[in-house]
Amino acid sequence: MTTKTVAELLSQDVTLQDVTVKGWVRTFRANRFIALNDGSTINNIQCVVDFENFDEALLKRVTTGAAVHVTGELVESQGRGQSVEIVVKSLEILGDSDPETYPIQPKKHSFEFLRENAHLRTRTNTFSAVMRLRSSLSFAIHKYFNDNGFYYMHTPIVTGSDAEGAGEMFRVSNIDPKNPPLTESGEIDYKEDFFGKETNLTVSGQLEAETYAMSLGKVYTFGPTFRAENSNTSRHLAEFWMIEPEVAFMDLAGNMDLAEDFMKSVLGYVLDKNKEDLEFLEKRLLDEEKTKPQAERSAMSLIEKIKFVVDNNFKRVSYTEAIDILRNSKPNKKKKFNYIIEEWGADLQSEHERYLVEKHFKCPVILFDYPANIKAFYMRLNEDGKTVRAMDILFPGIGEMVGGSQREERLDVLKEKMAALNIPEEELWWYLDLRKYGTAVHSGFGLGFERLVMFATGMGNIRDVIPYPRTPQNAEF
Amino acid sequence: MTTKTVAELLSQDVTLQDVTVKGWVRTFRANRFIALNDGSTINNIQCVVDFENFDEALLKRVTTGAAVHVTGELVESQGRGQSVEIVVKSLEILGDSDPETYPIQPKKHSFEFLRENAHLRTRTNTFSAVMRLRSSLSFAIHKYFNDNGFYYMHTPIVTGSDAEGAGEMFRVSNIDPKNPPLTESGEIDYKEDFFGKETNLTVSGQLEAETYAMSLGKVYTFGPTFRAENSNTSRHLAEFWMIEPEVAFMDLAGNMDLAEDFMKSVLGYVLDKNKEDLEFLEKRLLDEEKTKPQAERSAMSLIEKIKFVVDNNFKRVSYTEAIDILRNSKPNKKKKFNYIIEEWGADLQSEHERYLVEKHFKCPVILFDYPANIKAFYMRLNEDGKTVRAMDILFPGIGEMVGGSQREERLDVLKEKMAALNIPEEELWWYLDLRKYGTAVHSGFGLGFERLVMFATGMGNIRDVIPYPRTPQNAEF
16 A cells, blocks of 8 residues: 555545555644645645544644654545545554644744744645745746747856846855955955856856857746845845746847747646645735735735736837826826836836836736836847837736846947946957857846746745745845 | 748658748858758758859858858758758848857867857757757756656755755855954954855755655755865866755655656656757767777767666665675775775775776666765664665766765754764754654755766766856856
């Protein structure tokens, strides 16, 4: 008799068979009903104990969190809420869990408390559902790209190039921090460091991904990226995972098509595969929103929001059109925005993005053709000389989900841009080579994975969608 | 007429249709035959130009590495080596490639030279095949675990715990390296650093993976890991990718079954999906081996070696048996080993592993039940009190491919082990909690991904199976 998972047992329609299962006790009710979970599903299997046939001392050890090995007969359940249950024949305690000290009691814990016990928080329904969804989304991403002829590429984590320009970086080093080697002029001598130069943690794999797109055609990265920014918000992590596809011979319109198709595909995948987890999280979100004033509650439930994205076209709007809409909007005229939009060229704040997405269009929006001077050096300059082929995808409740662009493929224009921003050509000689030898139109985008997980789970704090969040003053576990 | 990839065109059986394709020129022969590649396959599509109908200046720009856009008619090929070809109607140069300076000429380049041009090396057959295989193996790994009920888990890259003990670590910091904040006693004050403590790059996600196995049941990691070891060999990288499954309620025998099934599955996947790349790499390896003395050549070709692993059981041998075999072996008796095996307890060197795998058993070997004192603190002590439930899988030509163990699940034994090794309990309070609350037998292993890619591609240097290798004194690109 092989051990089965709870998910396997609950999907059985052959009852009256002997089964064996191992898992952790969620609750033990009336000295009779063990709710057993093993992580394979959000559902517990009910194990029914006839207490007269078991040693009292043994039953006392059936406490929340204890690991047990149950053998018995699978029967049709008499109670509500489950189709089958196990009539227990033998019960073995594999590992006790002292109810006096076990942190995860069968009651509602605050997310703050669970963050401090992040090593145990996946023993709750909420966090097990979130992490199963995170895993499922990851697989959906790999599957989408694999099915569509993309190659997965591992771009370097430790980088010697500081020209990526996406934000503050962490230094990676193994020189003696107390007595670092110095040059004659008194600077740190990084020639003596492990890599023979100053190195940092990557902020993006894009530039390296471009090198592979320009030979393998369609590639993507999915790896950790880092920002040493002191932002203690519910939207920022110092360490997060990013997905960056990059495609040769694809222009900005193709890039928008790809991003939209990709988002719909991966969200459609979890709608299909993670129904029970989503239903649980939808209910959790509903309960959470009941504590908020009516005006702040979502018009749609979690699953409705995901379906809405899967089923509707994203609205494509140029930056110039967006500025017009915002300039003429009520909150702008009534000076309700913190930053009043006066002229073309203004950088959009999240209040403006939220207005466009949540009030004006009421659907995901792709903004494109941004002013060149508020965007990165590598973006393709338009023929107007003042805008670049950039795009951002904005999601309701989340804000920017995707940022991408067509890349500047013309050597002379790229060099001018770099010179204007004081990016030394020696730093990026290899990046320039792509424009010297067989250059072509190409495009790509970056998607912050945790933002996607937040959207798909309805969790409001980014620290609750990654196993062990790294934030200022926190690298526990 | 939508643009098709070369792979799509070569698999067409409808000829006499108009097609359009974009890619890079590999060669241009006799002012007539363009071999075009776009990375979608190792094969080129032949584009036939009737030079009398094209401008001479245009044809001069058809050089190796140039990006071109070809439109024409797909016809049955007259030449050997391909089923279809394109009779070119229009030809556009998207990006030139100066033949005087382009580094990737249509000739054999040394791997050393290509490492210096790693941003262009996937424009060669060898490296495009290697990186397609790397991508395919990655997908096979995700697919295997997903199909078998595992959850993918992203363990942290920046770690505040230095107790993992797998090797030298890189420090991650953003304090001022020249004027670091100091404590009263003159030590670096890491409280002032970004994370409020000393942090490093992870050497393994295992300990964190255990926390998730003990709630979600079956999990795996697949992420970058780091070693600050000054080893300039063809087998070591400072940054490499590792796969680490971890399973609750699984003992060492189950762990061996899982590892063997996993290896066979992912290698079987690429045998099926990457036939053409493997055939190319097999031929390359054969050519390389022709330059070696007969005795050093492999008895099997690349594909034969992979098939052998897929089709044959791994030999399971205890450390104690292995010591007996080695002690009585010819090279030991004749003192040919650098390290002569005298007694039980000796750590095995790669010469011994190679002997067992390549000379004695001639197949992959799983060694298990190693002496406790040569293995890590978290491995399950056997009842004999002197061996631990560890296992290593050794592959022909590669050596150690997998290292794993059943984990010590008993709180008292684990604490004793940690005390003996001076690992402070405060460092791993969360790891100890797993043994306090619902502990159970669990096991897992680690697989160095690049070792697997080396085995599957026949490449001899680990720097040639990762896009941008990080090694001592090298973090270019």
